[in-house]
Amino acid sequence: xxxxxxxxxxxxxxxxxxxxxxxxxxxxxxxxxxxxxxxxxxxxxxxxxxxxxxxxxxxxxxxxxxxxxxxxxxxxxxxxxxxxxxxxxxxxxxxxxxxxxxxxxxxxxxxxxxxxxxxxxxxxxxxxxxxxxxxxxxxxxxxxxxxxxxxxxxxxxxxxxxxxxxxxxxxxxxxxxxxxxxxxxxxxxxxxxxxxxxxxxxxxxxxxxxxxx
Amino acid sequence: xxxxxxxxxxxxxxxxxxxxxxxxxxxxxxxxxxxxxxxxxxxxxxxxxxxxxxxxxxxxxxxxxxxxxxxxxxxxxxxxxxxxxxxxxxxxxxxxxxxxxxxxxxxxxxxxxxxxxxxxxxxxxxxxxxxxxxxxxxxxxxxxxxxxxxxxxxxxxxxxxxxxxxxxxxxxxxxxxxxxxxxxxxxxxxxxxxxxxx
Numbered sequence: 001x002x003x004x005x006x007x008x009x010x011x012x013x014x015x016x017x018x019x020x021x022x023x024x025x026x027x028x029x030x031x032x033x034x035x036x037x038x039x040x041x042x043x044x045x046x047x048x049x050x051x052x053x054x055x056x057x058x059x060x061x062x063x064x065x066x067x068x069x070x071x072x073x074x075x076x077x078x079x080x081x082x083x084x085x086x087x088x089x090x091x092x093x094x095x096x097x098x099x100x101x102x103x104x105x106x107x108x109x110x111x112x113x114x115x116x117x118x119x120x121x122x123x124x125x126x127x128x129x130x131x132x133x134x135x136x137x138x139x140x141x142x143x144x145x146x147x148x149x150x151x152x153x154x155x156x157x158x159x160x161x162x163x164x165x166x167x168x169x170x171x172x173x174x175x176x177x178x179x180x181x182x183x184x185x186x187x188x189x190x191x192x193x194x195x196x197x198x199x200x201x202x203x204x205x206x207x208x209x210x211x212x213x
Numbered sequence: 214x215x216x217x218x219x220x221x222x223x224x225x226x227x228x229x230x231x232x233x234x235x236x237x238x239x240x241x242x243x244x245x246x247x248x249x250x251x252x253x254x255x256x257x258x259x260x261x262x263x264x265x266x267x268x269x270x271x272x273x274x275x276x277x278x279x280x281x282x283x284x285x286x287x288x289x290x291x292x293x294x295x296x297x298x299x300x301x302x303x304x305x306x307x308x309x310x311x312x313x314x315x316x317x318x319x320x321x322x323x324x325x326x327x328x329x330x331x332x333x334x335x336x337x338x339x340x341x342x343x344x345x346x347x348x349x350x351x352x353x354x355x356x357x358x359x360x361x362x363x364x365x366x367x368x369x370x371x372x373x374x375x376x377x378x379x380x381x382x383x384x385x386x387x388x389x390x391x392x393x394x395x396x397x398x399x400x401x402x403x404x405x406x407x408x409x410x411x
Contacts, residue, residue, distance in 0.1 A: 062219065072227050073227065076235055080234070080235065084242060087241075
C-alpha cells in the first residue's frame with residue numbers, strides 16, 4: 001500500500017491550507033463544528049467514490065467528453081449524499097443548506113478526478129481520495145472549532161442521548177467575538193492560518209536544504 | 214462517425230447507470246424524507262396555531278403565494294382565524310412559510326418551514342424571534358412592513374445582509390394578510406366542518 005498517497009492530502013498537500021481549493025464551503029459552513037464535520041464527511045464520501053469510478057472508467061471515457069462524464073459521476077454521488085442526509089440526518093441536511101448540493105462544483109473533487117484519478121490506478125486513487133478527504137475534514141473542523149469557540153463561546157457536536165450536543169464555554173459565551181462567525185472572521189482566520197502554514201513549509205524546506213549541504 | 218457514436222454511447226451509458234443508481238437510492242430514502250417533511254409541516258402548524266383548534270384543510274388555486282389554508286376554531290367551535298401555507302422566494306430559491314391570521318388580516322404567528330438560504334445570513338429567518346417584526350400587523354391601517362425603511366433601526370440592522378430573504382417573507386406574509394381580508398373575510402365556517410381539527 002502506497003502510504004505516501006494517503007498522507008500527502010492530510011499535511012503536505014492539504015487541499016485547504018496548501019492547495020487552497022474548496023474555499024467557498026470552507027468559509028461558509030465553518031460556523032459550527034458539526035457542520036464542518038458533516039460537510040467533510042460528505043466530501044470524503046463523494047471524493048472516494050468518484051475517484052474510484054473515474055479511475056475504473058478512465059480507459060473507456062473519450063477525452064473530448066471527460067469533464068461532462070466526471071461531472072455526471074460526481075453529481076450522482078452528491079445527490080446520494082443529499083438524499084441520505086435528508087432522510088436520516090435532517091438537522092445536518094438543514095444546516096448545510098445550499099452548500100450540500102454545491103459539493104458538485106467543489107474544486108477538490110473535480111481537481112482530483114482530473115489531476116489524479118484519470119491517470120492512476122484504483123487503489124492509489126482511493127488512497128488519494130481518503131487522504132484529501134481527511135485533510136479537508138480536519139482543516140474544516142479546525143477552522144470551525146476556532147470560529148465557534150471565539151465567535152459564539154460554544155462547541156456544537158452531534159446530540160447523543162441526554163447530551164444536547166452543545167458544549168458552552170464560560171466567559172467566551174458571555175463575551176463572544178461576533179466577527180468570527182461572519183464571513184470577515186472566516187477570511188481573517190484563513191489569512192492567519194495560511195501564513196502559519198507558509199511559515200511551517202518554508203522552515204521545513206530550509207531545514208531540508210541545510211541537511212542536504 | 215464511429216468515434217462520434219462511441220462518445221454518444223459512453224455518455225448515454227454513464228447517465229443511464231447514474232439514473233438507475235439514483236432511482237434505487239430514492240426508492241429507499243423517499244419514505245423517510247416524506248415522513249420527515251410531513252412532521253416538520255405538522256409541527257410548524259401546531260406551533261403557529263396559537264392554541265386554537267386546527268380545522269379543515271382547503272387547497273387554494275391560482276394565488277402565487279397562498280397554497281392552502283386551515284380554519285382556526287376556538288373552544289366553542291367558532292372561527293378564530295386562519296392558518297395559511299405560503300410559498301415565496303428568497304436568495305436561495307423557494308421558501309415555504311406557515312402563518313396564522315385573525316379574520317381582520319392581523320398576523321398572529323409565522324414560521325419559516327423550508328428554505329435554502331445562506332447560513333449566518335438568510336438562515337436567521339428560521340429563528341422564532343425573526344418574525345416578531347411582522348407580528349400584530351396586517352390589519353387595515355397597519356400593514357405588514359415590505360421595505361427595510363418601514364422597520365425600526367434594530368430590526369433593519371437584523372435583516373441587513375439578507376434583504377432578499379426579508380423581501381420574500383414580507384411579500385408572502387402581506388399576500389397572506391390580503392388573502393384573509395379579501396377572500397376569507399366574512400366567510401363563516403360551515404357548521405358541519407367545525408370540530409374536526411387536530
